[in-house]
Amino acid sequence: MTEMSGDDVDWRHGRAPLYVFHGSDAAHEVGRAAFMKYFSENALGGRRAFFGLKRMEDEVVELGLDLFQAPDGAVGNMTTGGSESIFMAVKACRDWARAQTKITEPFNIVAPYSAHAAFNKAADVMDLEVRRLPTGEGYRADVAAMAAAMDDNTIMLVGSAPCFPHGVIDPIQSLSDLALESDTWLHVDACVGGYVAPFFQRIGRNIPDYDFALPGVRSLSADLHKFGFCPKPASNLFYRFEDDRERGLFHFDQWPNGQFSTATLSGTRAGGAVAAAWAVMHHLGEDGYMAIARQLADLTDAYVDGIEAIDGLYLLAKPDLSIINFAAHGMDIFAVAEAMESHGWLPGLTRNPKGMHAMLSMFHAAGRADYLADLAASATAARSGGTSELKAVY
Ligand SMILES: Cc1ncc(COP(=O)(O)O)c(C=O)c1O
Known part of the structure; x- marks a missing residue:
């Protein structure tokens, strides 16, 4: 090998x-040891068999909700990565839109050119359109151009915090205002930098607001396996409203094994990744x-x-x-x-x-x-x- x-x-x-990505040697070792300790457990069985893992996942989510200033009632879960978090947010949003009468199919998502490709991946699978608008000043989302591109079929607005190509945070405050005015779902993709941005803010760097403190932010994705310095595969998806997470869930019972419910696209999930995220977050x-x-x-x-x-x-x-x-x-x-x-x-x-x-x-x-x-x-x-x-x- x-x-x-x-x-x-x-x-x-x-x-x-x-x-x-690397934070510190000690965090790397802590993550590795925790991962190996739970190498065989399956986070899919957190509710019925691996109660420790379920508790760890809940505590990781709690830490994230607190970090991203989520209000009471907000919820979240772990996924296996940024693409999966984005996929599930888009699915939840699509199902919310289907229940609305004033938003009509075919649905579209309005995003800056700089948004991650995962939005198109999700849209491709779910037969949605993504309208990508050129970025504005400083390669940040051009909110006016995004507003002009919206119509009765628009279900989601996307902002990145930060975007992958340029490392800059979109004007999430303005996107939040637009989302509230138009009753549109705003997803903040904080996958790449979400877990380190709050700490840049605390050490005095000028970080614009991007999280649930802004009332129009409806869901937010943040990857533990990037600047959270946790082992792969680990990300979080957070929802402002519990009903939205319900929309993200997949429920099925028309098969021999009865009720099957997941908050992720994957079924089996590495228990090690959950344990490692818990351990690294508590270690750091x-x-x-x-x-x-x-x-x-x-x-x-x-x-x-x-x-x-x-x-x-x-x-x-x-x-x-x-x-x-x-x-x-x-x-x-x-x-x-x-x-x-x-x-x-x-x-x-x-x-x-x-x-x-x-x-x-x-x-x-x-x-x-x-x-x-x-x-x-x-x-x-x-x-x-x-x-x-x-x-x-x-
Ligand atoms: C802003 C952003 N969103 C989403 C993703 C997708 O994350 P993953 O590769 O974990 O699926 C990335 C990956 O770099 C990213 O930078």
Whole structure:
């Protein structure tokens, strides 16, 4: 197995800008030990067999509801990832819309161009349309354009906190106002940064409001397995109203085994992921997450300063958290990326506009000087070179 992975990107030393996240060595070990302790248990059986896991899941959800300022009566559950949380939110919303008389099929979802692809995945399965509108200032959602794109068939508005491509938080306050005025479901996709944003706020960074404190936010997804620093697969989906979670549930009893109910697309779920999320959250606590947030904020500033010190490179947007995207004047940024690849760095790429993208976690601390040195050399090579044939892939 080790031999099979011999050509893998050296992600442990920060050479992968996506897919993997790291908070602290201790949190990693705590998560791993808890996962292994519950390696065989199945979270599907939490209600009938694995009561400890059920309690852990409930407590993880409680911590999340508290963190995202959910009002009394709000509920949530764990899922296996951001895509599944989004899928279930869209399903709940669709079923809510079906029960309304003033919203008519075929249904559509109105989202910024920067929203995650998972909304289209969900829409594809459920035969919904997604209307993606160009982003506005600073690559944040253009709320006026979104409002203009809505019609009697619109069931959901989407805002990201932050969006994956640019790491900026959409104007959720304005989206919340729009959702209330139009009686539309607003889903906040806080999958990528949701679990660290509150701690950036607490260490004094300027984080715009994005959670249930805004009354139009009806559901919110936040991934534990990203900047919650918990092992995969683990995410949370939260609903402001208990009735909405009921809409998200799947119930079926026309088969030999009787009543079957799940809040997730998956049936069997790794018990280890539930136990690990519980353990990591309790291990880190508020102080632990704040300490990591402080390190990440400083690390991001250092990367941004280093990148902007290289002639021709500039940040497309000032990052709200630790997700960066930078572009180039006077050279093709994809040619820079191609040169970085030859130095052993997996480049994250975006298009419209072209950029180099990275989600910085503590994996990226030790390699910063090497990264910036290779980036400066790559920019020099690209300045005198041509364009690159690289394509943006996730
Ligand atoms: C903003 C956002 N939403 C949703 C997702 C999907 O999450 P997952 O890959 O866990 O399904 C991601 C993944 O990066 C994301 O960045």
